[in-house]
Amino acid sequence: MAHWLMKSEPDELSIQDLRRLTRARWDGVRNYQARNFLRQMRAGDTFFFYHSSCAQPGIAGIGRIASPAYPDPTALDPQSPYFDTKATAEKNPWSALDVEFVEAFPEVLRLSALKTLAGLENLALLRKGNRLSVMPVEPAEWRVIRTLR
DNA sequence: GCCAACGTTGGC
DNA sequence: GCCAACGTTGGC
Numbered sequence: 001m002a003h004w005l006m007k008s009e010p011d012e013l014s015i016q017d018l019r020r021l022t023r024a025r026w027d028g029v030r031n032y033q034a035r036n037f038l039r040q041m042r043a044g045d046t047f048f049f050y051h052s053s054c055a056q057p058g059i060a061g062i063g064r065i066a067s068p069a070y071p072d073p074t075a076l077d078p079q080s081p082y083f084d085t086k087a088t089a090e091k092n093p094w095s096a097l098d099v100e101f102v103e104a105f106p107e108v109l110r111l112s113a114l115k116t117l118a119g120l121e122n123l124a125l126l127r128k129g130n131r132l133s134v135m136p137v138e139p140a141e142w143r144v145i146r147t148l149r
Numbered sequence: 150g151c152c153a154a155c156g157t158t159g160g161c
Numbered sequence: 162g163c164c165a166a167c168g169t170t171g172g173c
Contacts, residue, residue, distance in 0.1 A: 031156075052170080057172065131156085131170050133170085
């Protein structure tokens with residue numbers, strides 16, 4: 001099983017929301033590199049649930065991929081903030097998938113704490129200027145981060 | 150709210 | 162195909 005990290009603004013979907021919902025659709029990804037990673041995911045893969053653009057940015061818990069990627073319905077919905085005028089039902093360039101709750105950490109692993117760890121030098125999250133919202137996490141990186149929690 | 154860094158757009 | 166302008170991301 002592969003490991004990933006995915007960012008979400010907790011105002012939209014937090015790890016606590018996912019715990020309550022049990023399962024949710026991960027949608028609204030509008031970056032091709034991130035989308036390509038979504039398409040590589042397999043049910044059963046696990047991911048760090050990262051809270052971004054908030055008071056305490058960092059890894060807030062763990063989720064599991066619960067479905068393969070499928071066309072993102074928000075791209076076709078004029079009411080959605082993720083609506084894409086160029087997308088059609090026949091040609092929808094964007095992907096979404098389902099995720100399920102695994103665990104919420106007792107406290108968020110703050111970005112500042114992650115930066116102090118050895119072995120995460122190649123993690124896209126910590127590379128200067130990186131804004132990727134979906135990224136792979138190597139097994140060794142996964143273990144390093146899990147020891148913190 | 151600021152602003153650095155990045156991706157996308159569109160004129161040429 | 163270049164690249165300037167623009168919009169977005171996201172930490173602080």
